[in-house]
Amino acid sequence: MSHSTHTSSTATAPHNTGRDVALIAVFAAFIAVCALLPAFPVGPAGVPITFQTLGIYLTALVLGGKRGFLAVLLYVIVGLLGLPVFAGGSGGIAALAGPSAGYLLAFAPAAALTGALAYSTLSTRPGKSPILRLTGAVLAGFVLMTAAGIAGMVINAGISWPAAFTAALLYVPGDLIKCAVAIAVALPVHRAFPTLSRR
Amino acid sequence: MNNLMGAYSPKSSPIHRAPLWSKWLVIFGITLACAMTHTWWVPALALMLVLVLALMARLSLHELGAALWSVKWLLLAMSLYYLFFDKLALGADVLLTLLTLIFATKVLLFTTPMTSLIDGFVRGCKPLRGLGVSPELVGLAIALMLRSIPVIMDRWVILQTAVKARGIKLSAAHLFTPLVMTTVAYAHETGDAIVARGLDSPKNKQV
Structure with missing residues (x-):
């Protein structure tokens, strides 16, 4: 046992559990902070847009598929246990009974998808500009989240598919802006911390 | 952010003293019953049960009202939808289920410290050790x-x-x-x- 830990620490640390646990936990906290930051009203109806999904896209882009998935999963679990970390300062198992349960359950799978796609770009083609492929990665997560969100509204609230689709459309413009911001932020972060995506 | 550690209030009540697993058992039982049935009276019964538990836990009406107030826009929007599309039975089923779960969450968080909930979850992870957790x-x-x-x-x-x-x-x-x-x-x-x-x-x- 002690022999194996010794050899892994003298090598160039290809896999550092301590750092990974810290990144997962700290980014779960980061999503919570994003969700709790004051929401700003958007559009004529003043629909409040929170930074919750921005935090999820950023976590996926910065941490990659596996760690991103675990960070978002940790955030969702702690919120369901009752800590008020969901958008608007809510928390608790009742969130699963609400119409937005589909979004909530899709957060972690969407982060896994976006993160895995983003890291495959970042690690394989260092020369080319990754913006186009990163956009694809974020949009894939966005589509998964929206589809699950619509299904959740239909299943949980018994709303018709067209009505659920219309309700989901309300959030699309804000979410597309958040996708763009997430990419614009993630690129300089990877330049500043090149070891993040080097596994 | 004002109460990050949850809405726990230390009081002496049978619900406060009940073991954590029994609280989760009641919540999962209620959720299952409401999810499996499509009649309005099952969640109505569940809601009454939860309100009795809330009174036993010495939750004040003010606190129950605050729990409702925090989701007022959601409840309003959903009510309008069901009224407008004349789906009253479905609306009653969905809204009563939602109210039941909101109050059940409130009772759980009111009677259980956040630290106990987290410890309980970590203990619950033990059987998953075989899966690498x-x-x-x-x-x-x-x-x-x-x-x-x-x-x-x-x-x-x-x-x-x-x-x-x-x-x-x-x-x-x-x-x-x-x-x-x-x-x-x-x-x-x-x-x-x-x-x-x-x-x-x-x-x-x-x-």
Whole structure:
């Protein structure tokens, strides 16, 4: 046992559990902070847009598929246990009974998808500009989240598919802006911390 | 943010004394009953049961009202939808289920300290050890996350103050780049501290 830990620490640390646990936990906290930051009203109806999904896209882009998935999963679990970390300062198992349960359950799978796609770009083609492929990665997560969100509204609230689709459309413009911001932020972060995506 | 550690209120009541597993059992039983049936009277009965439990837990009407008030827009929008499309039976089923779960959550959080809920979850992870889940690391991650929320909040305030002090007008979106960078740096420091203390391999320390 002690022999194996010794050899892994003298090598160039290809896999550092301590750092990974810290990144997962700290980014779960980061999503919570994003969700709790004051929401700003958007559009004529003043629909409040929170930074919750921005935090999820950023976590996926910065941490990659596996760690991103675990960070978002940790955030969702702690919120369901009752800590008020969901958008608007809510928390608790009742969130699963609400119409937005589909979004909530899709957060972690969407982060896994976006993160895995983003890291495959970042690690394989260092020369080319990754913006186009990163956009694809974020949009894939966005589509998964929206589809699950619509299904959740239909299943949980018994709303018709067209009505659920219309309700989901309300959030699309804000979410597309958040996708763009997430990419614009993630690129300089990877330049500043090149070891993040080097596994 | 005012009560990050939950809405726990230490009181002497049978619900406060009930073991954690019994509370989860009731919540899962209610959820299952409401989800499996499509009549309005099942969630209505469940709602009455939860309200009786709430009174036993010595929750005040004021606190129950506050729980309702926090979801007023959601309830209003859903009610209007069911009224407008004349789906009253369906609406009653959905809204009563939602109210039941909201009050059940309120009772759970009112009678159980957040730390007990987290400890219970970490204990619940033990059977998953065979699947590669380490309950020790899960507990460490939750503790680290709770500790990191105020740290990141602080750094956000520091960034905003720094921008203000220089008289620059920047949108919140521009501040996200330095915020994420300081977050990654903080995570790396924390990770090194974990490795230095050998907390990343709890298996080695098991007795």
